[in-house]
Amino acid sequence: MHKLKLKIESYKYLLPIIFKTVKFKLKVWWHKKFIKR
C-alpha cells in the first residue's frame, strides 16, 4: 500500500518530465521539418 502511495506521488514529478519530453520531441520534429530546410 505504501509503495503504491509512493508510486502515485512520484507522478507529480514524472508527469512534467513526460510533458517536457513530448514537447521537446515535437519541437525538434517541427524544427527539422520546417525550419532547417
Next chain:
Amino acid sequence: MINETQKCQKCKKNFVIEQEDFNFYKKIKVPPPTFCPDCRLINRLINLSELTLYKDECDKCGEKIVSLFSPETKYPVYCNTCWWGDSWDAVDYGIDYDFNKSFFEQYYDLRKIVPCQATNIRNSIDCKYCNGIIRCKNCTYITSGMQSINCYYSQTPLFVKDSMDCNFAINADHSYEVVNSGGLYNTKFTYFSDECMDCSFIFNCLGCTNCFGCINLRNQKYCIFNKKYTKEEYEEEIKKWDLGSYKTIKKAEEKFLELYYKTPRRFALTLNATNVSGDDIQNSKNCKNCFSATHGVEDCKYIFHGGLLLKDSYDVTLGGDKSELLYQVTGSTECQRTFFSRACNNAVDVEYSENLYDCSNCFGCSKLRHKKYCILNKQYTKEEYLKLISLIKKQMDIVPFVDKNGIIYKYGDFYPFDHAMWAYNESWGHQWFPLNKEEAIKKGFIWHDNVERNYKITINTNDLPDHINDVPLNIIDDVIACEHSIWKSKDTCEVTCNEQCTTAFRILPNELSLYRSMKIALPRLCPNCRHYQRLKKNNPIKLWHRKCMCSGLCSEGGMYKNTIKHSHGDKLCSNEFETAINNERKEIVYCKDCYQIEFI
C-alpha cells in the same frame, strides 16, 4: 536546538550534528555518525565505479568480456548473461554468523566469494564499453544511460540521440559537449542550460535559439557574446565562428570564458526549489547540503545525484526513484528503509547489503534476488531473523572492526574504507575529489596502477588537420596520441595529467560522421581526459558562506556594471548565502535578488 560537535575518525576534523539530524537518526533507529559528511560522501563514492573498464574473462562461461573489475581483482566476475541467469543462486554462498568475528570482516569475506556483474547492461542493443544502461542502442562508452541512441563517450545521457561527450543530459539531439543540460537540439558546448536550439558556448541559458557564446540569457534569439543581432547580421557574424576548425574552438572558448568571468552568476543553480541549500537543485523542497538533486527530493540532507522522488533521506549518492528513508546508501532505486547499502533495487528494510533486487528484511547480504529474512546470504525464518538481528547489532558494538589505520567501525558506520569495491582512482571518488597516488595511499585508500598499454601511435594531435573538412576518411584507422601524454618514443609515453588518461584514442566511423555532420573539429584529448575536463565545469560538492558581490551600481571591483537599479540602491548588497563557489574563484557571485533583477 541542541547541536553536538564531533571529531571525524578519518580526517580528524570537527563536524556538527544538528538537532534535526539527531531526530532523523532516532526515527530510523541508528546511532549518530562518527565520520564527517565529506568522509561519508567519499566512502560512498569509492563504492561506485563506471569509467574504468578492463578486458577480462567470465568466470562462469569463459567468454571474453569488458568488466568494471581488473583481472587481478579478488572478486569472481560473471558476464551479463551468466549473472542474470538462473544457473546460480547467491543463497548458496550463505555463511553462518560468527559472533567471535567482527561483522565487517565476515561481510567482506562473503562479498569476495559471491560473483559480481561485469557490467550492468539491460535491454540494450549494440552497446560497447557501457555500464549501467537501460534500453540503449548503438552507444559506445556511455554510463548510467537510458533510452539513448547513437550516443558516445557520455555519462548519464537520458533520452539522448546522435550526441557525444555529454555529462548528465536529458532530451538532447545532435549535441556535443553538454554539462547538466536538457531539451537541446544542435547545440555545442552547452553548460547548465535548458531548451536551447542551434546554440554554441552557452551557460545558464533558457529557451534560446541561435545564440553563440552567451551567458544568463532567457528566451533570446540571434545573440553573439550576449549582444543582440538581427537575423541577417547574425548569419553574417556567425560565419566567423566556424567550430569545424580547432583553432576557432579554442578562440571561442577563450572569449566565452572572458565573458563568463565578467558576468555575474547566481550563487547556486536552483529552479523551482523551496528552502534548499546546495547546488544544481530542481523541483525540490527542504533540502540541505544537496548537490544535483532534481525532480522530487524532499526533506533530505547530504544528497549527491538524487531524484524522481526521494523523501526523508540522509547521505544518499546516486539514488531515488520512489525511495524513502534511505541512510548512507549509494546507487540504489525504489528502496525504503534501506541503510548502509549499495546498488540495491526495490529493497525494503535492508541494511549492509549490495546488489539486492526485490528483497526485504536482509542484513549483510550480497547479490540476492527475491529474498526475505536473510543474514550473510543465509535464509532464516522471520522469528530467527528478528532475534539474530538485535544480537548482531549489539555484537557489532562489542566486537567492532578496526582497520590498519586504527579507525573503529561499529553499527552505524558505512563499509570500512579498506573494503571498498574499487581502488580510489577507479571510482567516482577520484572524479570528484582527485588525488594523486601518494596522496591517496597516505589517506589510506587503495590505488590501482594503470594497465600498461602498448599502443602504436600513428598520428600526433599536432599533425591532425585543423578543420574537420580536411580530415581524411582513413583517420578511423589511426591511433591518435592524447594531448595530455608525451610520447618519448613509439612505445613509451609520460602522462601529464591525473585524469585516468588512456594516452591514445581512435575515432569511430559513426563518431566521424557525427563530427562531419555537426561540423565540429576532431578532439585532441582522449575520452577520459575530456570527461574530467567536463567535470571541472561543475562546482565542488562543498558549501562556503559568502556575501553578495553586488555593490549597488556595479559588482565588487567594477568588472560588471549593473543595468538596472537594485533595491539596495548604490550601497553594498547585504545578502549572505551558502554557495559552492569559494572566495578564491574569479566568478562574480550575486544573490538571488540581484541576479534576478539583472537577468530575468
